[in-house]
Amino acid sequence: MSVLISGGAGFIGSTVASACLDAGIEPVILDNLVTGRREFAEGRAFYEGDISDGALIDKIFAERSDIEAVIHCAALIVVPDSVADPVGYYRANVAKSLEFVDHLLRNGCERMVFSSSASIYRTGEDHTVDEGSPLDPQSPYARTKAMCEAIFADIAATRPIRILSLRYFNPIGADPQMRTGLQLRRPSHALGKLIEAYEEGTPFQITGTDYPTRDGSGIRDYIHVWDLARAHVEALRRFDGLFPEGAVINLGTGSGTTVRELAEAFNRVVDRPVEVVETERRPGDVAGAYTRSDLAERLLGWRAGYSLEEGIRHSLAWAEVRDSRLS
Structure with missing residues (x-):
């Protein structure tokens, strides 16, 4: 079995590709390398280009008749950037995803796993x-994911394709074998900022301390990227038996971690603690949430396996080797 992974040279997509390989599923990578890395596609079938390029999609399916499903990971994902550039985000995440699905339909693709967002x-x-909670996206980025899901549901209702959306929050860690990890040297999320503060000996800023949480800092669901990748593989394996009940499945740890608690866990892992200071909220940030994943356990036989501390350790280990892996 082969699977086409859009955005397969990015952080999530490349880790999913590694998990597929380990499970005996051949990944076929499609990535325009705007944020993805060519190094993450080495040794894998790779097509460089955009998901909206119909001629390229036709070429892929003509050359790879063994593709049985698609995992759609391609997207821009930085919340503050989406606030600053909503046009770019709607174009990249929504308009191009619509074109992508249209091309998939033309080529007879009947199965797609959409890497969505909680x-x-x-x-x-x-x-x-x-999965039954009401939707209320609070940033242009989040709205692009909600819009895609709505568009996909309308298409799947009348066309010969089934689309499963996997919703999750904050991926951390790296491939435990260090094949791939977060490609950005200066990521904007909290753990990336903690690692930056640790490396540079500067304070870590908790952005917002007036949220209605147990300690005032934002609460998040930090899930190990390898656990996410395993869930995508299980979704492929069980795809045909998931519908109609499993059109949407949440992936999470089942417990929330505040930003302050993340900083405390980080300082338990490292050899010298990072100083923590408080500052104002960032544009687009919200109090946060974490997801119950009972449906994922029942339908996919999946639950998160890695702890928060293990995710931090793997992130630190990747940070040490990243520059040697990326040219």
Whole structure:
């Protein structure tokens, strides 16, 4: 079996590709390398180009008749950037995804796993969400994911394709074998900023301390990227038996971690603690939430396996080797 992975040279997509390889599924990578890395596609079938390029999609399916499904990971993902450039985000994430699915339909593709986001939910009072929680995306990035899901549902209702959306929050860690990891040297998320502060000996800023959480800092669901990758593989394996119940499945740890608690866990792992200071919220940030994943356990036989500390350790290990792996 082969699977086409859009965005397969990015952080999530390349890790999913590694998990597919380990499971005996051949990944075929499609990536325009705007944020992805060519190094992450080495040794794998790779097509450089855009998901909206119909001629390229036709070429891929003509040359790879063994492709049985698609995992759609290609997207821009930085919340503050989406606030600053909503046009670019709607074009890249929504308009091009619509074109992509149209090309897939033309080529007879009947199965797609959409790597979505749990940021589209309205947060409950206890900061938990499940598949039935109301949607209320709070940033242009989150709205692009919600819009894609709505578009895909309309298409799947009348066309010969089934689309499964996997919703998750904050991936951390790296491939435990260090084949791939977060390609950015200066990522904007909290763990990336903690590692930057640790490397440079500067304070870590908690951006926002007036949220209605247990300690005032934002609450997040930090899930190890390898756990996410395993879930995508299980979705492929069980795809045909998931519908109609499993058109949407949440992936999470089942427990939330505040930014302050993340910093405390980080300082338990490293050899010298990082100083923590408080500052104002960033544009587009919200209090946050974490997801209940009972449906994922029941339908996919999946639950998160790595701890927060293990995710931090793998992130640190990748940070040490990243520059030697990326030319």
